[in-house]
Amino acid sequence: MQPKKNIISRIGHSVIDSIWMTGVATRFLVQVLWRSGTSWLRFQLIIKEIYASGVLSLVIIVVSGLFVGMVLGLQGYQTLQTYGSEQSLGVLVALSLVRELGPVVAGLLFASRAGSAITAEIGLMKTTEQLKAMEMMAVDPIARIVAPRFWGGVISMPLLAAIFSIVGVFGGYLVGVVLIGIDEGAFWSQMQAAVDVREDVINGVIKSVIFGFAITSIAVFEGFDAKPTAEGISRATTRTVVTSSLAILALDFILTAFMFRGI
Amino acid sequence: MPLESLLYPVSTDNLIEIRDVSFSYRDRPVLKGVNLMAPRGKVIAIMGGSGCGKTTILRLIGGQLRPSKGEVRVDGQVIHQLGVDDLYQARRKMGMLFQFGALFTDMSVFENVAFQMREHTNLSECMIHDLVLMKLHAVGLRGAQNLMPHELSGGMARRVALARAVALDPTLIMYDEPFTGLDPISLGVIGNLIRRTTDALGLTSILVTHDVHESLEIVDYVYFISNGVVEAEGTPDEIRSTKLPFVHQFIHGEEDGPVPFHYPAPDYAADLGLRSDS
Numbered sequence: 001m002q003p004k005k006n007i008i009s010r011i012g013h014s015v016i017d018s019i020w021m022t023g024v025a026t027r028f029l030v031q032v033l034w035r036s037g038t039s040w041l042r043f044q045l046i047i048k049e050i051y052a053s054g055v056l057s058l059v060i061i062v063v064s065g066l067f068v069g070m071v072l073g074l075q076g077y078q079t080l081q082t083y084g085s086e087q088s089l090g091v092l093v094a095l096s097l098v099r100e101l102g103p104v105v106a107g108l109l110f111a112s113r114a115g116s117a118i119t120a121e122i123g124l125m126k127t128t129e130q131l132k133a134m135e136m137m138a139v140d141p142i143a144r145i146v147a148p149r150f151w152g153g154v155i156s157m158p159l160l161a162a163i164f165s166i167v168g169v170f171g172g173y174l175v176g177v178v179l180i181g182i183d184e185g186a187f188w189s190q191m192q193a194a195v196d197v198r199e200d201v202i203n204g205v206i207k208s209v210i211f212g213f214a215i216t217s218i219a220v221f222e223g224f225d226a227k228p229t230a231e232g233i234s235r236a237t238t239r240t241v242v243t244s245s246l247a248i249l250a251l252d253f254i255l256t257a258f259m260f261r262g263i
Numbered sequence: 264m265p266l267e268s269l270l271y272p273v274s275t276d277n278l279i280e281i282r283d284v285s286f287s288y289r290d291r292p293v294l295k296g297v298n299l300m301a302p303r304g305k306v307i308a309i310m311g312g313s314g315c316g317k318t319t320i321l322r323l324i325g326g327q328l329r330p331s332k333g334e335v336r337v338d339g340q341v342i343h344q345l346g347v348d349d350l351y352q353a354r355r356k357m358g359m360l361f362q363f364g365a366l367f368t369d370m371s372v373f374e375n376v377a378f379q380m381r382e383h384t385n386l387s388e389c390m391i392h393d394l395v396l397m398k399l400h401a402v403g404l405r406g407a408q409n410l411m412p413h414e415l416s417g418g419m420a421r422r423v424a425l426a427r428a429v430a431l432d433p434t435l436i437m438y439d440e441p442f443t444g445l446d447p448i449s450l451g452v453i454g455n456l457i458r459r460t461t462d463a464l465g466l467t468s469i470l471v472t473h474d475v476h477e478s479l480e481i482v483d484y485v486y487f488i489s490n491g492v493v494e495a496e497g498t499p500d501e502i503r504s505t506k507l508p509f510v511h512q513f514i515h516g517e518e519d520g521p522v523p524f525h526y527p528a529p530d531y532a533a534d535l536g537l538r539s540d541s
Contacts, residue, residue, distance in 0.1 A: 124368075125368075129363070133361055136325050136327070136357065136359040137382070138354040138383065139378075139382050139383075
């Protein structure tokens with residue numbers, strides 16, 4: 001009976017730990033929001049973080065967006081040709097990117113590139129006692145270090161998702177129009193007619209804002225909560241990428257269900 | 264009036280007054296009724312073995328930890344009873360030099376020293392520039408103002424951290440192991456800077472250190488902590504001439520004594536399986 005009891009006890013402990021950790025993370029997030037005043041009053045702090053999270057992520061976002069768009073163009077053309085509707089390639093590429101792939105893939109890339117960097121940076125500051133030093137200088141590290149990174153990420157994410165979608169559409173154009181030779185007018189006009197600003201574009205933007213909120217919340221919390229050792233930072237960085245990725249996929253399903261299926 | 268105040272009247276001569284303070288990390292008691300005073304304008308050293316609670320005392324003074332019993336007063340205020348705003352206000356009068364400097368790695372030397380001035384004052388850029396250069400000149404690193412922390416040696420980083428700690432002319436500076444990992448020249452430089460800064464600015468300094476010989480040259484009073492209590496205290500001369508076994512072992516770096524060389528373990532022969540432990 002002992003091993004069975006141990007397993008049940010371990011499951012119980014892990015459930016309690018998870019709930020406790022969720023509570024700690026939520027309380028931390030509330031503190032970040034509560035103490036964000038300094039960041040908005042000194043907006044250059046947020047600008048600096050937009051550069052670190054957003055501008056420095058541009059290369060991976062642009063290159064990935066271009067290739068995803070080009071692959072969509074090739075795959076879409078092959079399928080649409082079967083039904084004789086290859087002229088609708090623009091619609092397929094644009095809707096796929098604006099509704100789903102833009103926010104989701106940009107979110108996954110953002111979590112890997114910027115989320116991990118935020119966690120590692122805050123974790124290292126903790127390990128090298130920079131956060132403690134700041135506290136002793138009567139400067140609140142949550143207001144001065146965490147909040148600007150949080151808002152920098154929240155602002156950057158939808159912009160990166162938009163850039164991803166735009167570049168992706170251009171990739172689809174390159175393959176569909178320039179390479180395969182679909183009519184350029186049909187490509188753009190059908191896209192213009194089928195993509196609805198409120199239903200598609202705004203919903204895509206809402207998704208990317210929510211993903212940005214989720215990713216940066218996870219990243220700053222994991223950094224602040226990291227054990228102050230090399231191994232602790234490594235684990236925290238990994239947790240940021242894994243948890244953010246799972247959160248993006250789960251949130252995407254929930255949001256899609258609400259937005260596009262009228263549930 | 265609380266009974267404690269009658270028993271221990273608050274003295275205005277002491278900047279720091281630690282009375283009967285106990286503290287535990289979870290179930291592990293670290294401090295058990297420590298009493299410690301730091302008179303204004305003096306350099307006080309807190310010594311003891313690794314893990315004896317020296318740094319914990321600094322964190323209690325800084326209000327980063329709360330004692331489970333007793334009272335920590337800084338400039339007359341019970342630090343662990345202050346609200347967040349008052350605590351931050353009290354910390355503006357404190358400076359702290361961390362073991363490895365804890366410089367902000369994304370800022371230059373100049374920006375590190377200017378950090379508190381930018382955060383807490385409305386001084387003009389021109390004024391900040393001049394003040395930072397004065398602080399850096401005092402520690403001999405005016406020429407290093409544009410370097411980044413990773414370009415500094417350990418001793419230089421400690422000196423920049425000292426310039427940063429005195430940036431807003433605090434009344435108290437706490438030094439956490441300032442001599443760790445320094446070469447003899449840097450060690451002497453940091454030691455002299457601590458003494459000179461204290462005297463020149465009229466500060467009170469609390470020095471947590473293992474480095475007996477360097478510290479005894481510059482401090483006014485020493486507290487030895489062991490097993491969570493103040494084992495010995497006195498002026499450097501009194502400490503040097505003490506017959507207390509723990510202090511003697513510590514000062515002379517003897518391998519065995521009240522602090523044993525061996526961690527508690529079962530019988531050696533029994534552990535090697537050479538004879539039964541029955």
